[in-house]
Amino acid sequence: MRHQVEICQAYVEEPFRGQGVMKQLFSALKQRLQQVEHLEQMIAWVTLHETQTSKYFFEKVGFTLAGTLSKTVKYEGRYYDCCWLEAPLNK
Numbered sequence: 001m002r003h004q005v006e007i008c009q010a011y012v013e014e015p016f017r018g019q020g021v022m023k024q025l026f027s028a029l030k031q032r033l034q035q036v037e038h039l040e041q042m043i044a045w046v047t048l049h050e051t052q053t054s055k056y057f058f059e060k061v062g063f064t065l066a067g068t069l070s071k072t073v074k075y076e077g078r079y080y081d082c083c084w085l086e087a088p089l090n091k
Contacts, residue, residue, distance in 0.1 A: 039089050
């Protein structure tokens with residue numbers, strides 16, 4: 001599993017959204033990760049709820065849908081699906 005890096009959480013506070021901060025962050029992160037010889041891939045786990053935008057963001061920065069699991073998260077009596085996304089770290 002050393003060939004992968006998992007994105008656990010990414011968040012931009014409300015006053016700074018819509019300014020490209022997250023896109024710049026991921027661009028810099030990818031550049032840095034590409035310098036690590038054994039890394040080949042980034043993966044991310046996203047909970048699919050009504051207000052989520054993470055899946056769309058990850059797709060914009062080069063991630064592709066790898067799979068979806070149903071009813072993975074249960075919060076306040078409601079079930080939510082989750083998905084895995086992946087992006088290569090081409091060198």
